[in-house]
Amino acid sequence: MKIKLTINGVPRETEITPDEKLLGLLRREGYFGVKFGCGRGECGVCTVLLDGRAVNSCITFxxxxxxxxxxxxxxxxxxxxxxxxxxxxxxxGAAQCGYCTPGIICLARDFLDENPDPTEEQVRDALKGNLCRCTGYQKYVEAILDAAGRMRKLSGDSG
Amino acid sequence: MPTLQDFKRPQSVAEAVAMVREGSGRGGFVAGGTSLGLARMVPYDYLVDITGIGLNEIRRDGESVRIGAAVTIGQLAISPVLAIGELQFLMQAVLSVATRQIRNMATVGGDLISGYPMADLPAAFLVLEAKLSLAGVDQETILLRDFLDPAVSRGLNGGLVTEIIFPVPPPDSRGTFIKFARTENDVALFDLACLVRLKGDQFEEVRVALGCTTPLPLRLTAMEEFLQGKRVQAKVVAQAVELATQDLPILDNIRGGRTYRKQMVGVLLRRTLLASVGKGGGSR
Known part of the structure; x- marks a missing residue:
């Protein structure tokens, strides 16, 4: 079957099978930033944004x-x-092996969009669905809090 | 042989129901797809997507809240309609569901009616006395507590749950939700939801529901009836807990053995009740 979608701003039309997952489609199209991990919606390395919201592409049709x-x-x-x-x-220096990084970036994008000024606890909670076996999360937490500050500044201190 | 051959996108509730019906059992509804997406083999020939048929709104309707079945759990978390003190415990249940990524896809309808043993929302919606609107079957509404019985829901096969409706609890009610799991990220061993109204130093009305540790999520009616009109005292609560746990069918599985669960359920029930009346215990 054919579907129409926009990938990173570019409209596309592509042939899929009904049981195919979004992860497979994206990697076939060359978006190798999307990683395969557990395949069960638990580890978060396949996280992408669907209409701006973070989802596990491995269990999304x-x-x-x-x-x-x-x-x-x-x-x-x-x-x-x-x-x-x-x-x-x-x-x-929040990325070490880097395998979880693309997923965490997508997750953070969605999370900070909803909550531009989060507490450390809220950041840790948001990261529940993204496993990282290198860093122990501390540096990711610091980086996301810092990113939130940078993004608030860019949006012009409008608050 | 891959079984799934089509993914259909109806435009209306009536069309969705007709699409599933014409396959006489070979088609199934899909919304968030977070559990069907996990299946190695989807048990249907085709899926009918119900996310584009107008079941995506949360609204206040007088003294009731109406939630479209295809509203995502993530939408609940940021809904202004639900951001009121009386429903704070519901918000705790919502945020206890899986991860942000899952909440962004999984729907309220799916969590409530798919019969997942680890679903977190049924306990909270049970104490809200939620009912479900149905399409495609003769019956128009059914109480969630009735629907949860598979013998009942099987009789409604081919029908579609379109909306979840519940009365807003009175302002003087106090709600508590506790999810207890082995780790912060694990699925629940116990979900407890409690909604209490006091009159002076007496229990005026008590609703308690238990999820994830009995074969089906359930209301603890014997305990509720016992507490009604009783004084708010640790001793009374202890008696009520004793009564509630006596004949409770408790699960025995890899996450927790029956002996452990049986003891813990008493401890957690006591904590939940005491937290509801503002006597110690946390809200988590």
């Missing part, structure tokens, strides 16, 4: 993305034009 907009880590920032979340992760 590709068909569910029809007429919707998907954002992968590739669509959040580029090496030349990093998103504040990506900058903060670099500055804090």
């Amino acid at each position: 590709a068909a569910q993305a029809h007429n919707r907009s998907v954002t992968t880590v590739e669509g959040i920032g580029t090496p030349d034009n990093l998103h504040p979340i990506q900058e903060a992760i670099l500055d804090h």
Whole structure:
């Protein structure tokens, strides 16, 4: 079956099978920032944004993305034009092996969109669905709190 | 052989019901898909997506709240309609569900009616006396507590739950929700929801529900009736807990053995009740 969707701002039309998952579709299309981990919606390395909300692409049917907009880590920032979340992760040395990083960036994007000024506890809670076996989370927590500050500044202290 | 052959997108409730019906059992409804997406083999030939048929709103209707069955659990978490003191315990239940990513996809309807043994919302909606609106079957509404019995819900096969409706608890009611799991991230060993109204130093009305540790989520009616009109005292609460746990069918599985669960359920019931009347215990 055919579906229409937008991937990182680019409208696409693509052929899928009804039982195919969004993760498979995205990697087939070359978005390798989306990782395969547990395949059960538990580890979060496959996290992408579906209409701006973080979801596990490994248990989302590709068909569910029809007429919707998907954002992968590739669509959040580029090496030349990093998103504040990506900058903060670099500055804090929050990524080690890096396998969980794209998922955490997508998660943080959704989370900070809903809660631009979170407490440390809220950040830790938001990270529940993203396993990281290297860092112990501390640096990610610091980076996301820092990113929140940078994003508030960019949005012009309008509050 | 992959079984799933089609993913249909109806435009209305009537169309969705007709699409499933014409397959005479080979088709199934899908909303968030977070459990069907886990299945190695989806047990249907085709799925009918109910997320685009107008079941996506949360609204206040006089003294009731009406929640579309396809509202995501994440939507509940940020709904201004639900952000009132009387429903704070419901919000705790909502935020205890899985992870942010799952909450963004999984729907209220799915969590309540799919019969997952680890679902966190049934206990909270049980004390709210929630009822479900149905389409495609003769019966128009059914109490959630009745629907949870598989023998009852099987009789409604082919029907679609369209809405969850509950009366807003009176302002003087106090709610508590406790999820108890092995770790912060694990599925629940116990969910307890409690809604209490006091009159002076007496229990005026008590509603208590238990999830995840009995074969089905249930209301503890013997305990509720016992407490009504009784003085708020530790001794009375202890008697009520004793009464509630006597003949409770308790699960015995890899997450927790029956002996352990039986003892813990008493401890947690006491904590939940005491927290509801503002005597010690936390809200978590």
